[in-house]
Amino acid sequence: MYKTPHLVLPKIDKLHELKTYVSNGGYEAYRKAIQGTPDEVIGTVKQSGLRGRGGACFSTGMKWSFMPKGNEKPKYLAINGDESEPGSFKDRQIFEDNPHQLIEGILIAGYAMGISKAFIYIRGEYHKWVKLMQIALADAYEAGYVGEKMKQTFGNDYSLDIIIHKGAGAYVCGEETSLMSSLEGDRAYPRIKPPFPANKGLWGMPTTINNVETIATVPAIISIGADAYSKIGAAKHPGTLLFGLSGHINRPGVYELESGIPLKELIYTVGGGIPGGKKIKAIIPGGSSMPPIHPDEIDFVYMDNESLKEFGSYIGTAGVMVMDEDTDLVKVLLRLAHFYHHESCGQCTPCREGCGWMEKLLKRMNKGEATSHDIDVLFSVASNIEGNTICALGEGAAWPVKGFIKKFRSEFELRVKPNRSFVSLNVVHGRRNTSETLVQIL
Amino acid sequence: MDINFTPDELAEVRRLKAQYPESKAAIMPVLWMAQKKFGWLSDDVMKYVAEVMELPQSHVLGVATFYTMYFKKPMGKFHVQVCTNVSCMLRGGEEIYDHVSHKYGIKHNEHTSDGLISLEEVECMGACGGAPMIAINEDFHENVTPALVDELLTALR
Ligand SMILES: Cc1cc2nc3c(=O)[nH]c(=O)nc-3n(C[C@H](O)[C@H](O)[C@H](O)COP(=O)(O)O)c2cc1C
Ligand code: SF4
Ligand code: FES
Numbered sequence: 001m002y003k004t005p006h007l008v009l010p011k012i013d014k015l016h017e018l019k020t021y022v023s024n025g026g027y028e029a030y031r032k033a034i035q036g037t038p039d040e041v042i043g044t045v046k047q048s049g050l051r052g053r054g055g056a057c058f059s060t061g062m063k064w065s066f067m068p069k070g071n072e073k074p075k076y077l078a079i080n081g082d083e084s085e086p087g088s089f090k091d092r093q094i095f096e097d098n099p100h101q102l103i104e105g106i107l108i109a110g111y112a113m114g115i116s117k118a119f120i121y122i123r124g125e126y127h128k129w130v131k132l133m134q135i136a137l138a139d140a141y142e143a144g145y146v147g148e149k150m151k152q153t154f155g156n157d158y159s160l161d162i163i164i165h166k167g168a169g170a171y172v173c174g175e176e177t178s179l180m181s182s183l184e185g186d187r188a189y190p191r192i193k194p195p196f197p198a199n200k201g202l203w204g205m206p207t208t209i210n211n212v213e214t215i216a217t218v219p220a221i222i223s224i225g226a227d228a229y230s231k232i233g234a235a236k237h238p239g240t241l242l243f244g245l246s247g248h249i250n251r252p253g254v255y256e257l258e259s260g261i262p263l264k265e266l267i268y269t270v271g272g273g274i275p276g277g278k279k280i281k282a283i284i285p286g287g288s289s290m291p292p293i294h295p296d297e298i299d300f301v302y303m304d305n306e307s308l309k310e311f312g313s314y315i316g317t318a319g320v321m322v323m324d325e326d327t328d329l330v331k332v333l334l335r336l337a338h339f340y341h342h343e344s345c346g347q348c349t350p351c352r353e354g355c356g357w358m359e360k361l362l363k364r365m366n367k368g369e370a371t372s373h374d375i376d377v378l379f380s381v382a383s384n385i386e387g388n389t390i391c392a393l394g395e396g397a398a399w400p401v402k403g404f405i406k407k408f409r410s411e412f413e414l415r416v417k418p419n420r421s422f423v424s425l426n427v428v429h430g431r432r433n434t435s436e437t438l439v440q441i442l
Numbered sequence: 443m444d445i446n447f448t449p450d451e452l453a454e455v456r457r458l459k460a461q462y463p464e465s466k467a468a469i470m471p472v473l474w475m476a477q478k479k480f481g482w483l484s485d486d487v488m489k490y491v492a493e494v495m496e497l498p499q500s501h502v503l504g505v506a507t508f509y510t511m512y513f514k515k516p517m518g519k520f521h522v523q524v525c526t527n528v529s530c531m532l533r534g535g536e537e538i539y540d541h542v543s544h545k546y547g548i549k550h551n552e553h554t555s556d557g558l559i560s561l562e563e564v565e566c567m568g569a570c571g572g573a574p575m576i577a578i579n580e581d582f583h584e585n586v587t588p589a590l591v592d593e594l595l596t597a598l599r
Contacts, residue, residue: 086527086565163462165470167511168470168511254571321570335527
């Protein structure tokens with residue numbers, strides 16, 4: 001079934017149906033996996049070089065190896081299908097086109113880590129895709145591929161249950177510890193790490209959280225072998241990635257391609273270039289939290305995490321947002337600041353207040369009422385969020401702000417007034433340190 | 443309205459509670475059930491959910507208010523959600539939002555006086571490749587134009 005680069009979304013008609021999946025070799029990877037010990041499976045995944053597709057790009061095999069051995073305690077697996085990062089819409093394609101490969105991946109991961117129960121957390125807005133997953137899962141249960149019956153089907157004594165959990169609209173739930181709070185039925189507040197989920201996760205038990213695409217890749221790795229997989233694409237970030245192209249591009253959509261594809265090729269050959277033949281002003285390479293790429297850099301960027309790092313960015317979720325030369329970057333950044341302000345859970349002061357201030361400053365800039373000093377204030381607010389919060393939503397809010405100012409400062413300079421005189425405007429006694437009148441502040 | 447689940451629905455609540463290691467985890471699916479049945483989560487509905495979930499009312503309120511998709515006030519029969527996040531904004535999402543807003547004289551989280559249509563400006567819905575996009579109740583509509591949105595809404599009425 002697996003021909004590079006279509007490992008996660010093989011081009012097979014009606015693959016979402018169980019019978020098509022099985023007749024094309026589906027659930028054979030799980031049979032192959034259980035020929036070896038759980039540790040051997042973890043070893044294979046480690047050796048394949050697979051890195052998480054949820055944003056942090058962490059080694060999947062390594063993450064699995066952190067799970068304690070033994071079965072005295074229940075162990076859980078949570079599949080992250082919250083997919084709320086602006087610019088990301090790839091996991092939806094897996095739910096729709098290849099749900100059984102996700103389920104098979106869960107079986108393999110479950111066997112490797114001794115998981116008793118797995119949860120698939122899907123964002124609430126994905127009503128249709130929750131239903132599609134439920135249908136696929138019910139079929140798999142019915143056919144004896146999941147649950148108690150799988151022992152008989154596969155002839156060993158491992159079984160697990162899978163439960164689909166629907167979110168209800170909160171970006172932060174994609175953050176792994178927030179997802180756990182949400183699943184447990186609390187307000188979805190992220191938790192301080194350590195303790196890490198592998199030690200103390202869902203209901204206090206060892207837990208692994210992986211992205212949908214990460215897990216859906218696993219059957220392909222077992223099938224073609226770690227060695228073959230590790231040779232696909234970029235050496236340090238191998239495999240195929242589901243790139244989501246959106247914004248000013250002729251052929252938006254999800255494309256599965258080898259990692260490390262030149263950004264230029266992705267935009268012009270795969271995506272068909274920019275509407276109207278316009279020039280590019282900026283590209284966000286991996287979902288809205290990742291710092292932007294400047295047009296001067298495009299020729300040199302390869303779409304894998306290591307190459308992007310050289311340009312101050314990361315692969316994130318591989319959601320590529322393209323902005324043409326007429327795009328108003330202040331407005332784009334304001335829209336993002338509004339998003340993070342709206343989505344901040346409010347636990348940490350730097351994130352809650354900082355996101356509010358960034359939005360306020362950008363609003364002012366958008367209206368043409370800011371001064372060039374405000375650009376520096378904006379940068380410093382962002383810097384003060386970074387590293388000072390419980391979860392990485394803070395970084396997600398700060399990085400684009402810092403990245404856009406660093407690479408596109410002139411765009412911001414054009415929208416601000418020169419610095420005003422402190423003395424003449426400082427009419428509010430209690431606000432000596434600001435250059436705003438009370439009217440402006442309120 | 444009488445706020446009660448049917449015996450079948452109560453059996454579903456029990457099934458949901460049993461599928462998690464701790465029954466509290468069933469609160470999200472039960473709130474979904476309640477919203478589907480009663481339209482929105484009024485104080486009385488939340489009180490009832492607290493009862494069937496055997497949780498304090500304050501906890502139910504806390505969870506319900508954390509998520510944007512649980513309605514804390516009545517919405518229209520057709521709830522129009524327009525994405526204006528970046529990928530949609532770049533392709534006209536804001537124009538779609540303004541169009542619906544002007545046409546029906548409603549703003550974010552408001553509904554028409556006949557209770558038919560409500561509007562919400564939403565964050566990225568995970569359909570950026572089909573920008574601009576809207577959702578009407580549970581259904582996504584991608585690559586929309588103001589004219590297409592009009593057509594969709596007229597067809598529904
Ligand atoms: C604010 C925030 C939102 C996130 N949203 C998602 C998400 O929607 N899906 C996802 O898989 N990971 C998301 N992540 C990353 C997860 O915390 C976690 O790293 C990931 O699910 C691990 O899976 P992986 O190792 O397979 O990538 C988010 C992180 C943050 C800080
Ligand atoms: S960083 Fe923001 S979203 Fe994350 S826990 Fe703190 S306040 Fe909440
Ligand atoms: S930005 Fe509108 S769906 Fe993602």
